[in-house]
Amino acid sequence: MAPAASPYRVLARKYRPQTFEQLIGQDAMVRTLANAIERGRIAHAFLLTGVRGVGKTSTARLIAKALNCIGPDGQGHPTIHPCGECEHCRAIAEGRHIDVVEMDAASHTGVDDIREIIDAVRYASVSARYKIYIIDEVHMLSKSAFNALLKTLEEPPEHVKFLFATTEVGKVPVTVLSRTQRFDLRRIDPEELVAHFGSVAQTEGVEVEQDALAMIARAAEGSARDGLSILDQAIAHGGGTVTAEQVRDMLGLADRGRIRDLLELILQGEATKALAAMDEAHDLGMDPASLVRGLMEALHSATRAKAGAQAEALLSSEQREFADNLAAKLSWGQIHRLWQMLLKGLSDVNIAPDPHEAATMAVLRLIHAAELPDPATLLRQLSGGSASPAAAPSASAAPRSTTAPATQLPADFPALVQALESDGKHQMAVQLHDQVGLVRFEPPELVVKPLRPLGADWSRDLAIALKGITRTTWTVSIADEGAQPSLLEQEKMAEEKVRAEVLQDPAVQAAFTAFPDAELESYSLTKGE
Incomplete structure (x- = not known):
């Protein structure tokens, strides 16, 4: 009688990494873990985070192997290169080790589930070096469950290790993060995925075009598991040979x-x-x-x-x-x-x-x-009078406000500030006087450098106010280049200059000589002096 055919296993499960060498794209994490194991600095809790399909659960199982491996001769120690032959390695790989407990937090979210773990950690492992708890999607635990776990997580027995995996590390409480050693598993580079999928296809005896592999790797978005699922589908779709055209049709890439x-x-x-x-x-x-x-x-x-x-x-x-x-x-x-x-x-x-x-x-x-110009271009066009013909008023249209003659525009920056003050725009006048430095004043263009935050809409509001005063469309811009001191600073510098000149006057110096404790409180200049 012919032997029964072995059940089909999807590629994502069949080619799940069994050693750290087979774990692609996570070299930095493997190096850190290898150093920790070699030096005996093994944390009591690990947190593995990353997008779907980058190997979080597989890494957790590999760590469980690394910590519990005893070697083919039964005399081994924790190692980054588990043998895969001892009873512990085989049992963990097959998901049947009594001391390695996997729990899906998505379906075990409550505090009662965590209490079972807390009660069990008091007892030593049955046969392995460490009793290991792998909790997948740990962010799904309830707040009370996290709180119940904190004390045990901070001071677990020497024989217990916790391995957490999550795709949403932002939902894990800070109190838990601070008690774990965190590894961020990065997205796998497309080039590495192409090489990996090509190796899998070769092992499966399937011919896959290079362009097809590239399309699959791009669609996987950094996830080895997603890419293997797509490759599985492509092999079934192609009937033994996978072409770029087939993958393009399968993924809808022809729509690109x-x-x-x-x-x-x-x-x-x-x-x-x-x-x-x-x-x-x-x-x-x-x-x-x-x-x-x-x-x-x-x-x-x-x-x-x-x-x-x-x-x-x-x-x-x-x-x-x-x-x-x-x-x-x-x-x-x-x-x-x-x-x-x-x-x-x-x-x-x-x-x-x-x-x-x-x-x-x-x-x-x-x-x-x-086809519309951007706002800056539109303002330049309007200020230069280059409005489109469609926007020009007809002869019978009601008269609109027109650009004032250049002589009506403020002659200089201080005059512009004074015009705002005279028109009742006191706050804007104060801001221009005290809080900005002038970069360029070429009416109707004004470029200033703020000396303190003025708000996101400040330049727009100022342009509107100036148009209301001058009947001319202004372009107000913010720059970060060299600017003059503010008008307030200029006035202070001018005042200091005059004060210094007064103090240098011979009569004033003679007065200070006669009265050493005297101070210059105020002064006035006679017109014409």
């Missing part, structure tokens, strides 16, 4: 080209064609939120290219070329404005009764905003 085309239509202002492209994508089953996120990803890649940053790993040559072209075409103001509108559009899509309609409206807003 569609998204790039849509972004081009948006920037060209082609509303009709853009809406037709969106309707086509919707008919093909593309999720509206994914479409908006795709636009954001393309814009983010262009932002990195414009800033001169290194291109994102595993971007195709086509994507890099598109990002470079987009970066050359868009100004910083346009990029920031489009990003904010896409962010708002994504929020609308997530809460709208009809996500497709919300995505459509978001794209229409982008089309109408793409």
